[in-house]
Amino acid sequence: QKEVEQDPGPLSVPEGAIVSLNCTYSNSAFQYFMWYRQYSRKGPELLMYTYSSGNKEDGRFTAQVDKSSKYISLFIRDSQPSDSATYLCAMSDGTGGYQKVTFGTGTKLQVIP
Amino acid sequence: DGGITQSPKYLFRKEGQNVTLSCEQNLNHDAMYWYRQDPGQGLRLIYYSQIVNDFQKGDIAEGYSVSREKKESFPLTVTSAQKNPTAFYLCASSMGVVDTEAFFGQGTRLTVV
Secondary structure, eight states: OOSEEEOOOOEEEETTOOEEEEEEEOOTTOOEEEEEEEOTTSOOEEEEEEESSEEEEETTEEEEEETTTTEEEEEESSOOGGGOEEEEEEEEOSSSOGGGOEEOOOEEEEEEO | OOOEEEEOSEEEEOTTOOEEEEEEEOSOOSEEEEEEEOTTSOOEEEEEEEETTEEEEOTTOTTEEEOOSBTTBOOEEEOTTOSOOOEEEEEEEESSTTOOOEEEOOOEEEEEO
């Protein structure tokens, strides 16, 4: 079993839809949770960064962490064609620096105009 | 502009040849990392460096080598011992050991022909 599981998609939605992207994990020590967006043939860029449980909102993006269920989500409201990309979740226990970050495989999202 | 520069963007290598991928950052970050990204797999750590003249193996270091002679530079050599080198290679940097936020370069696509 992988430490972090993420549905690879692809996920196709119409423009304006609410998108829900999810990851599950098995390591209960994880307490730092990140979402990266990666456009085709580009490097990932950090979208959201959350510590422990709860919600964090930034514009159209909301990150949600449920540590009791070992489940994290990224919601995108009013999705745009420019949101079409692969979204990677990443997480760590915070004790070992970035070399200890575990990445999901990524979910490919396509927003159709 | 501050950031991480990887070069070249595309690289072709004949079997049996060594090849070096360049990574330069002007963010004044102490820590630098090399990842490999393959379809259907999360980012996998090859090598990381926390400080100049020091580096550590990651999860898949076999067939790779690195150096860290300058804070700004962390080149990766893919040697002929790497059995399956065709992949997308990503360089990243972060402020320090305990930081869990990293910035990525735009990647180098290596193809063995």
